[in-house]
Amino acid sequence: MSLNFIRYELSYLCTFTINKKFTTIQTKGAYFIMSIKFNSLYTSDCLKLMHKMDDCCVDLTITSPPYDKLRDYKGFSFDCNLVAQELYRITKKGGVVVWVVGDAVIKGNKSLTSFKQALLFQSTGFNVHDIMIYKKKNTPFMRSNAYTNCFEFMFIFTKGSPKTFNPIKEPTVRSGKEMLVCNKKADGINHKVLKELKKEKTKTNIWEYAVGLGGSSNDKIAFKHPAIFPEKLANDHILSWSNKGDLVFDPFVGSGTTCKMAKLLGRKYIGCDISQDYIDIAQQRLKAVIEEKLLFSEESQDPSYSSTFYNEEPIEKTTLF
Numbered sequence: 001m002s003l004n005f006i007r008y009e010l011s012y013l014c015t016f017t018i019n020k021k022f023t024t025i026q027t028k029g030a031y032f033i034m035s036i037k038f039n040s041l042y043t044s045d046c047l048k049l050m051h052k053m054d055d056c057c058v059d060l061t062i063t064s065p066p067y068d069k070l071r072d073y074k075g076f077s078f079d080c081n082l083v084a085q086e087l088y089r090i091t092k093k094g095g096v097v098v099w100v101v102g103d104a105v106i107k108g109n110k111s112l113t114s115f116k117q118a119l120l121f122q123s124t125g126f127n128v129h130d131i132m133i134y135k136k137k138n139t140p141f142m143r144s145n146a147y148t149n150c151f152e153f154m155f156i157f158t159k160g161s162p163k164t165f166n167p168i169k170e171p172t173v174r175s176g177k178e179m180l181v182c183n184k185k186a187d188g189i190n191h192k193v194l195k196e197l198k199k200e201k202t203k204t205n206i207w208e209y210a211v212g213l214g215g216s217s218n219d220k221i222a223f224k225h226p227a228i229f230p231e232k233l234a235n236d237h238i239l240s241w242s243n244k245g246d247l248v249f250d251p252f253v254g255s256g257t258t259c260k261m262a263k264l265l266g267r268k269y270i271g272c273d274i275s276q277d278y279i280d281i282a283q284q285r286l287k288a289v290i291e292e293k294l295l296f297s298e299e300s301q302d303p304s305y306s307s308t309f310y311n312e313e314p315i316e317k318t319t320l321f
């Protein structure tokens with residue numbers, strides 16, 4: 001394994017705190033969007049971070065904002081209208097925003113926060129390309145006078161028509177050759193034909209995941225955050241709406257699930273959370289991935305690979321640990 005490659009990879013896992021007086025980091029490398037660095041985690045209000053990002057630079061955003069004060073994220077909140085506007089500005093033409101959100105029940109009344117936010121995104125200019133369902137396989141019984149809620153919405157907002165769609169396939173219930181019934185004609189005879197049934201089909205827009213330890217993630221540390229979404233959910237959206245090398249962004253990154261999966265799938269990432277405690281968790285999860293990847297990476301055995309990358313970005317500038 002090449003030492004240079006390890007040093008280069010670790011140099012990529014950085015955290016920054018964005019203060020009012022943000023210091024611009026100067027670099028010759030191609031890894032910066034204005035003063036914002038790829039493959040980094042930022043402790044910041046996401047609006048402040050997005051103000052530092054160029055127009056049309058993000059391929060895919062996957063995020064779950066805080067909503068309806070369902071969880072106490074140390075009292076932090078956000079202005080959805082301004083966030084939608086900034087996301088629209090920084091998203092590439094054909095880029096996608098996956099917005100995972102549910103509704104609280106307030107005095108017996110569903111908040112409809114999800115749809116209010118979706119309408120804001122639509123008025124900002126995004127297409128509501130799809131409304132998908134994130135179904136939780138295991139949910140506790142919560143209400144005595146209603147069925148157990150087991151889903152959240154996954155709004156797919158797009159800036160125009162999506163530039164990337166790699167549909168995930170699943171096996172069809174039946175495949176192989178089968179006699180198919182044709183419509184009867186005037187003679188009244190049922191003309192059956194032998195046809196090959198398809199082996200697989202594009203998944204539906206209801207995605208089901210187990211939640212909790214061993215479901216959402218095997219990373220125990222992730223559960224120090226009160227509301228993570230499943231790694232597989234992030235994985236499936238990244239595969240669907242982006243390609244290798246694309247930039248994936250999460251403005252409310254929490255425990256870092258989106259960035260972890262982006263890293264594993266060979267995408268660039270930027271994550272942001274207003275809480276330093278959550279960014280610390282995210283950083284530890286990312287660090288474990290990078291170290292594991294390095295251990296098993298075939299590419300890291302190749303000296304030409306490591307030297308090319310190492311030369312582009314000297315580690316002294318960005319290593320923070």
Ligand SMILES: C[S@@+](CC[C@H](N)C(=O)[O-])C[C@H]1O[C@@H](n2cnc3c(N)ncnc32)[C@H](O)[C@@H]1O
Binds near residue numbers: 063225258273278
């Ligand atoms: C639902 S959690 C995200 C969880 C994440 N998807 C995961 O898998 O760990 C929402 C996060 O938004 C953060 N947050 C709240 N207000 C924020 C703001 N204005 N800017 C950035 N992050 C904020 C909270 O600290 C919280 O971690």
